[in-house]
Amino acid sequence: MYLHLLALHSSTRWLLLLFVIIVLMRSFWALRRKSKYTLADERLRAITTSVVHIQLLLGVLLYIISPIVRYFWQNFKQAVHMREIRFFGMEHIFMMLLAIIILTIGSAKAKGQLTDKLKFKTQLVWFSIGLIIIFSSIPWAFSPLTHRPWFRHL
Ligand code: HEM
Secondary structure, eight states: OOHHHHHHHHHHHHHHHHHHHHHHHHHHHHHHHOOOOOOOHHHHHHHHHHHHHHHHHHHHHHHHHHHHHHHHHTTTHTTTTTTHHHIIIIIIHHHHHHHHOOOHHHHHHHHOSHHHHHHHHHHHHHHHHHHHHHHSSSOOTOOEEEEEEESSOO
């Protein structure tokens, strides 16, 4: 169960990044070309937000069953000084929750805007901030904080 969830959470990261980047590229070009905010844009925004929330759900489940997180809370005093353990016990969850809140607010704000220009602009600003935070808090294979594989196979 744990390893399946870890592999799923690892893969969903790519889907999430893909969708957020597509929203950003679309918003950028739409603003330059003064395009209309179409039903496809509405759907893209909604699907992207759903993928983000699925990743949140997987993350919460993983947080509950992860032996690393359990070790962190059971041995807090020592574990807080251990980089990899602290990363998953505290930093990853804090930063990712922050990013997810920002993406969710951005999505809701974009939906409520009255003009097409404002919808794209809102998406561009809020999703860019969310993406930067997510990028900085993924345990990339090259990350100095802690590294995990690019793809996890079962
Ligand atoms: C934007 C959202 C997120 C992304 C892109 C993301 C990405 C990742 C990646 C790439 C890993 C490494 C997987 C591997 O080892 O192959 C990971 C691990 C983990 N994530 Fe996330 N994550 C996100 C949100 C969350 C949230 C919100 C939580 C908690 C509520 C969470 C909890 C965890 C835990 C507990 C682990 C690993 C624990 C272990 O190795 O035992 N993640 N995450």
